[in-house]
Amino acid sequence: MNSDIQQVTTFFNKKRFRLTVLILILGMAYVGASFGLGFQTQSLLGVQDGMIWLLKNFVPNATSNGYWSEILQQLYRTFLVAVTSTTCAAVVSLFLAILGAKTLTVSKALSWLIRGFSSLMRNIPIVAWAMILLFSFKQNDLTGFLALFFMTLGFLTRAFMETIEDFGTEKIQALQATGATYLQVIFQGLLPEVAVALLTWVLYMIENNVRDATLVGLLTGTGIGFIFNLYFKSLRYGAAGLVVLSVIILVVTVELISNLVGRLLA
Amino acid sequence: MIKPDNPVTLPTQAPTGPHFSIPLRFRDRRRVTILLTLMVLSVITLSTLPLMMPTDFKLSEAVVSFLENIKIMFLQPSLTNTSFMSLLIALGQSILLAFLTTLIGSVIAFFFALASTRRLAPTALILGIQSFMAVIRAIPTVLWVLIYSVVFGLGANAAVIGITFHSVAYLTKVYADSMDELSPDIIDTMQAMGLKKGAIIRQAVIPYLIPSYLSWTFIRFEINFADAIAVGAAAGAGGIGYQLFMSSSFYFNFHEVGVMVYLIMAFAIVLEVISYRLRMMTNSH
Numbered sequence: 080m081n082s083d084i085q086q087v088t089t090f091f092n093k094k095r096f097r098l099t100v101l102i103l104i105l106g107m108a109y110v111g112a113s114f115g116l117g118f119q120t121q122s123l124l125g126v127q128d129g130m131i132w133l134l135k136n137f138v139p140n141a142t143s144n145g146y147w148s149e150i151l152q153q154l155y156r157t158f159l160v161a162v163t164s165t166t167c168a169a170v171v172s173l174f175l176a177i178l179g180a181k182t183l184t185v186s187k188a189l190s191w192l193i194r195g196f197s198s199l200m201r202n203i204p205i206v207a208w209a210m211i212l213l214f215s216f217k218q219n220d221l222t223g224f225l226a227l228f229f230m231t232l233g234f235l236t237r238a239f240m241e242t243i244e245d246f247g248t249e250k251i252q253a254l255q256a257t258g259a260t261y262l263q264v265i266f267q268g269l270l271p272e273v274a275v276a277l278l279t280w281v282l283y284m285i286e287n288n289v290r291d292a293t294l295v296g297l298l299t300g301t302g303i304g305f306i307f308n309l310y311f312k313s314l315r316y317g318a319a320g321l322v323v324l325s326v327i328i329l330v331v332t333v334e335l336i337s338n339l340v341g342r343l344l345a
Numbered sequence: 346m347i348k349p350d351n352p353v354t355l356p357t358q359a360p361t362g363p364h365f366s367i368p369l370r371f372r373d374r375r376r377v378t379i380l381l382t383l384m385v386l387s388v389i390t391l392s393t394l395p396l397m398m399p400t401d402f403k404l405s406e407a408v409v410s411f412l413e414n415i416k417i418m419f420l421q422p423s424l425t426n427t428s429f430m431s432l433l434i435a436l437g438q439s440i441l442l443a444f445l446t447t448l449i450g451s452v453i454a455f456f457f458a459l460a461s462t463r464r465l466a467p468t469a470l471i472l473g474i475q476s477f478m479a480v481i482r483a484i485p486t487v488l489w490v491l492i493y494s495v496v497f498g499l500g501a502n503a504a505v506i507g508i509t510f511h512s513v514a515y516l517t518k519v520y521a522d523s524m525d526e527l528s529p530d531i532i533d534t535m536q537a538m539g540l541k542k543g544a545i546i547r548q549a550v551i552p553y554l555i556p557s558y559l560s561w562t563f564i565r566f567e568i569n570f571a572d573a574i575a576v577g578a579a580a581g582a583g584g585i586g587y588q589l590f591m592s593s594s595f596y597f598n599f600h601e602v603g604v605m606v607y608l609i610m611a612f613a614i615v616l617e618v619i620s621y622r623l624r625m626m627t628n629s630h
Contacts, residue, residue: 105448109449116505118445125496125497125506128496129492159389162389203606204571204609206579211415211418212411214411214597215411219402278379278382281386290483293485294487298578304487307488323484326483327484330484334483340382343374
């Protein structure tokens with residue numbers, strides 16, 4: 080009886096000790112990181128100041144109502160760029176993923192090549208993409224489209240490849256045993272099976288790209304990101320508030336639609 | 346053609362019993378949804394693509410100069426305005442920024458997630474927190490940082506708070522989702538044993554969910570690293586993103602951009618390898 084109680088206390092003591100050590104380590108890391116960055120912890124207490132400032136200044140006023148038509152037009156263009164770049168990237172990466180997936184590939188070397196390519200594409204920061212493209216393609220929608228396209232290409236190729244590899248080799252071998260050709264295996268066996276998963280990935284990427292399109296716009300001077308920057312830096316906060324509001328509405332709408340489609344697919 | 350005078354019709358016997366037919370195609374809701382979604386996406390894409398090309402634009406020239414820059418970036422990286430050491434420090438700052446925001450974000454998000462999981466919280470609270478978080482998530486990180494840099498002044502404070510905002514909103518959602526997956530039996534049993542909520546959280550919820558927390562937090566760390574670079578460039582918040590922005594849009598020095606991109610890529614690939622290992626570990630359990 081006594082030893083039981085002892086065991087329980089040692090169990091909990093050990094647990095407590097481990098927790099204390101973990102908290103100590105993380106706390107030290109926190110202090111070190113904030114020192115290294117020059118971050119003052121008390122500014123965490125100032126979060127509500129930002130919120131109050133936001134509510135005070137960003138509330139659209141009478142003059143900012145005149146900006147609606149311009150904002151809506153840019154919002155629409157940004158949305159189109161986000162969707163188009165995702166769809167185009169999805170088509171290319173489906174092709175690449177089928178060629179590169181370990182279960183389907185024609186050669187190991189090709190598979191590694193495609194893997195390396197997609198890793199390169201998604202690990203080059205979007206800032207670098209935007210800047211390099213801006214230099215050659217100048218300030219227009221095409222620049223934003225291409226920056227998002229390259230980024231999405233990297234992500235979707237990896238995601239599609241993993242989805243296809245999860246499909247397994249058994250089903251592919253079974254189909255091949257019935258005499259199906261390579262194309263038949265892909266179009267009759269693989270694609271119908273993985274279509275739902277692939278589409279879910281595409282929807283997720285569209286959601287993401289709508290948000291990233293704002294960032295790219297800010298850097299390349301197009302779309303909704305650009306006009307936010309313009310209004311914000313010229314202290315037209317009411318109009319900037321409208322931009323934020325319209326971005327919220329767009330992103331939440333896209334999220335709701337993609338949730339709905341996701342539920343219909345499930 | 347000879348036709349028989351009175352054609353004999355043989356009464357064909359319809360098979361008795363249940364009638365089976367093998368459906369060759371699934372005409373269910375899922376199929377319709379897939380087709381409709383694909384159709385909408387392709388209509389949008391095909392109607393937008395021709396409009397994308399600006400007027401008076403020489404595509405071939407742009408492509409050639411783009412390829413030229415890519416070549417300069419990747420094949421001839423070199424430094425002129427900054428030293429390698431200062432770039433390493435800048436990269437370190439971006440990493441610290443990502444680390445700090447992930448740490449603060451995950452601690453705060455954990456409590457929000459507890460208050461917004463179906464297992465432990467009332468419905469009104471769940472709906473309130475989740476819609477608030479959806480709104481915060483909808484605003485891109487850069488905008489948060491820009492807004493906070495007006496309040497706190499440009500610098501680390503604004504960057505940390507801005508990225509933390511988005512991290513909290515994201516992590517609250519994924520933490521709450523993984524808590525929802527926790528089987529209700531465990532919590533019911535512990536409640537039946539008379540344990541208080543605090544004890545249930547400490548002894549059941551946390552130990553059970555540690556693997557999924559770790560992997561989600563790590564994913565967020567990767568996202569935050571990318572965000573730290575973007576924020577440095579677009580909001581002038583320092584770190585390697587700022588350097589990248591300066592050398593690509595002020596000095597137009599693509600040799601330097603190449604060095605920075607290589608540095609960033611090296612760290613990002615290390616992160617990817619770690620996350621791959623983590624996934625293998627959690628999968629094998």
